[in-house]
Amino acid sequence: MSTDLQTIAELLFPDVTESPEAILAHYPARNLPVGACVTRYAPSPTGFVHLGSLYTALISKKIADQTKGVFILRVEDTDKEREVENGIALIAEGLHKFGLDSDEGITADGSGERGVYGPYVQSHRRELYKVFIKELVVRGGAYPCFCTPEELDSVRATQELQKIKTGYYGVWARHRDITVEEVAERLAKGEKPVIRVRSRGVEGQKFSFKDAVKGGLTLTANDQDAILFKSDGYPTYHWAHVVDDYLMKTTHVIRGEEWLPSAPLHIELFELMNWKAPIYCHVSLIMKLDGGTKRKLSKRKDPEANVEFYAEQGIPKEAVIEYLMNLANSSFEDWRREHPAAPMNEFVLKLEKINVSGALFDMTKLLDISKNVISRMNADEVFARVLAWAEEYDAKFARLISKNAEYALAIFGIERGGDKKRKDIAAWSELDGSVGYFFDEVFDLLPTEGFDVPESVGRAAAAELLEAFLLAYNPKASADDWLAEMKSLGVEHGFAADTKQFKAAPPGTYRGHFGDVAMVIRRALTKRAQTPDLFEMLQVMGERRIQARVAQARAFLK
């Protein structure tokens, strides 16, 4: 029998002469500290980086980092039909934008690779997969199957009709015990077989294993003779995963929950090869509410599934990372509150604390985190980030701020630092709309209706106030002095110094209160009712600009 298996293996892979031992010698154990985890992110190059992928990549990198291990980026391009052009670069760049560069494997720009456990692109590893699958055939753990897709379809139809489990297993595994003669004959006719695992599983059997995230699980044991090698000569995911992660000495396979049902197959394959299986960590999926029901965040339907969306919106990468980290370990939030300025690598992620059921993606929460992240940046940093973002996504705004760099820097510094922190920027893309009026180019284009004042004040009184304001304005005054001066100016014109006073007095005593006075000035300077602190704005805008805008407003109010 074993000579038959040997013969079949030779018929199937006459070109494969290298021995498994020779290959294994090239992939020695890693020399790492005790407890170091080797993790990997292994996407297929079928398009943009999905938020869910970023999530598993983040966890993988984090686990490797915090154990002084290795984070590998490997590309699973065994499906040549689904592969897209530039797929590898798209992934590497997407990851790089979020600071998730690999330690080993594909480099950040996607052009090369580093490390001695490669190659790191599966299509370059075909010989490796063949050597080991040949070995498995020799051992009787795999066999060629010549069933055509049509034959398989008809088997499936029969099974469905009988209401039994579909697939290629047990008695339905027609070529399980194919003879040497038949193999030789079919190959001679030019038929291209697939290679299937000869599963040892029995239908209905249970399979228990421990998942590092989900804990102890009891799944259905695998009894399918799954395809390991396709007829086009490429391995399937299952086989590539087992061979690669064994050779690369991966200790923790961190992947999406959608892989859970095939874990028994993968573990069976490791056992068949007499290889130690890695620790599996199945991470739950990020969901989205769609008309009342939850579903997986979809590549096709949801723009926010593409991580490029966040870059485009100008949501800082740190915010996205912190949001995902919070999803992974909700204790992150508490940690962040206690250590507002600490770098992320000081937080310790616990695999067993990762949530086990799929979380709904919450844009509001992400934006809140983003506001906090941005509020921790100083003006220089904001300026640099905004400029970098605008250069890629908003050329007009980029020109505007780089032409007025010093002014822009001052604008971004308003109410930044100090204890009265402004937390109103959630994304760089909002800035054009929220601070654009500071720039004359934008201000001049805003409708003059913006100058309008509250009815209770009246246009004439407003014009009067503006004139008085201009006369009284002393750019060198301190914030307190300025406020006192403005209040007395208001009082001179019949306005209460503060709201309380205004409310306490009988109606008609005052024309309004200081808030109204401030509003008149605010609108004159910005054509808006909502702005940052008036005093700080005056400091930033400078005398010339203030005079010009007040003059314009007065002309409008006449």
Place this chain on the structure above:
RNA sequence: GGUCUCAUCGUCUAAUGGUUAGGACACCACGCUUUCAAUGUGGUAAUACGGGUUCGAUUCCCGUUGGGACUACCA
């Protein structure tokens, strides 16, 4: 349909065989305040349902319901 898996405020979650079931986001009210933002105080809001085990269950067990994943020569 079958297999597996999951279930705490609207959302993300914490907790324990005995708690007034805690926090964050969102929301509401009030305070502070030159508007907005920020901030302070307070508030609305949850253990899916039905059985067991137990002195006692949100926690352990069973069932129901509901969600999700998988069910390819895709990954």
